[in-house]
Amino acid sequence: MKKAFRIKKNSEFQKVFKNGASFANRQLVIYYLNKRDQAHYRVGLSVSKKIGNAVVRNQIKRYLRQAFLELNEEIHASYDIIIIARQPVRDCDFHDVKKSVQHLLYKTGLLMKK
Template structure:
């Protein structure tokens, strides 16, 4: 579990985010194979009963999907106001969907495969020669620079 303010700030500052209709995922590669997470439920989601229910749903969905989720991610889940009406199944589907959009560090050489052979070879060579930043798994940097226009 992520507990320190500095960990939350590092994920927010150095990481990336993906949004769904009920949850927002802030994430960054952890550099280890461990999966750590935290849940943030603002008061706009409802009273304490609703907020605690959302936290239980997210924890349960995250535990149930652990074997299917990529390893090596620190993730912060932020609930949106509509999360209280979602239910466990919708939360589980959204967690799976958002995790699929957030690749882990060990997937770095395979990120560019969908962009063609040239880009995938550049990505693989940059990973093999240690040019791939472990915090930002995109081999072309944070700004998503593409070396082949």
Template sequence: MRDCYLKKNIDFQRVYKKRNINGNRHITVFYRKNDLPTKRVGFTITKKIGNAVVRNKLKRRLREIYKSNFDLLKDGYDYVFVMKKSAVDLSYQDLNNSFVHICKKLR
């Protein structure tokens, strides 16, 4: 598994511009075809959600959940996961279930 993350703002903007959206109560995902043999992923948490400590904790959890469920997402796509305010209070297991639920919806 090779970790490919979206890092540049322009990459995030390309995904948002395509307007392919899916999600559930806790996470919204934007996606677009990237014409690469691998998938790339980015995580967004707005400043409206907690302080920096809370946002970083949530982002670390998401990265770990992504790594453990790497095979659920299709290759050849860029994904941007946007966290909603309700995700802050979730346990690790509930966040994992929410992530898996979205991945299954995308297939």
């Protein structure tokens, strides 16, 4: 995922939290906000220190970025998306994380039907 497609600023995170909608499953929570003037979706990741040490947190973030990279063509373009990791995600491998992201995107309507 290109760095231009990431949400980094706290103010942008807060805007999505306040004005957006959310959905959750066991491993992840998703917040999303429609921004009609945007050409590509943007993603913000949040992995708390409660999940594990830096190695574990960075691995989870890599899994999440790779999942979005593989689902790139199927995601609606005009959204800001924030993913928050929950405790059970630390026991998941990449395929479980991707399946969980796919489930959230499908349930929220952000995934285009093939």
